[in-house]
Amino acid sequence: MIAFLLRNLIRAQNSLDNTAMQLCSVVCILYADGEVTMHDLMKYAAECMAELDRLGIRYAKNLRFTVNTRAKTRLGQCKKRGDQYEIEISHLLLDDRTPVESLKNTLHHELLHSCYGCMKHTGRWKAYAERVSAAYGYHIRRVAGREDRELPDELMPEAKYMVRCESCGAEFGRTKLSAVIQHPERYRCGKCRGQLRRVK
Ligand SMILES: [Zn+2]
Numbered sequence: 001m002i003a004f005l006l007r008n009l010i011r012a013q014n015s016l017d018n019t020a021m022q023l024c025s026v027v028c029i030l031y032a033d034g035e036v037t038m039h040d041l042m043k044y045a046a047e048c049m050a051e052l053d054r055l056g057i058r059y060a061k062n063l064r065f066t067v068n069t070r071a072k073t074r075l076g077q078c079k080k081r082g083d084q085y086e087i088e089i090s091h092l093l094l095d096d097r098t099p100v101e102s103l104k105n106t107l108h109h110e111l112l113h114s115c116y117g118c119m120k121h122t123g124r125w126k127a128y129a130e131r132v133s134a135a136y137g138y139h140i141r142r143v144a145g146r147e148d149r150e151l152p153d154e155l156m157p158e159a160k161y162m163v164r165c166e167s168c169g170a171e172f173g174r175t176k177l178s179a180v181i182q183h184p185e186r187y188r189c190g191k192c193r194g195q196l197r198r199v200k
């Protein structure tokens, strides 16, 4: 699978071969636009797949990678269409100000969804995520909130709402009027268990 992808990737770059274009549309678009400041999605996807191969974790063979330029908070998504899996990655993760580790955390998160019985974040998916994180030092999270700092500050969508911990001062921003914003008294600070208060 990896060798196949890489072969196509090289062909795509050299000759813009038609079939390779399909497989590697993301890469070709990035090169065609001259966006050399972006992380190379297919390069890191191939790295992640090789890492899963080394652990013997079997992800879907029929994968397609696309870039989402609209999503404001979602970093990645894995959708099943027929027998094909489509992994959608936020363009924010491809920005070269974003650490490669964040991109690879999300790539692994989504690749693992394509494994057998792994569409939910429990059971097999959770066990695989823990195994991959432990083997390579990733932090493959079930959900990545703003506090997880997957994106650098300048790329973060501005928080419309915010609660602050009264003990340690940690701030937790949200773009939506979520439950913690409406009822901060029902929650505790994830860092020190302190009480939360809405400040925005
Ligand atoms: Zn997920």
Ligand SMILES: [Zn+2]
Pocket (backbone or CB within 6 Å): 165, 166, 167, 168, 169, 170, 189, 190, 191, 192, 193, 194
């Ligand atoms: Zn706290």
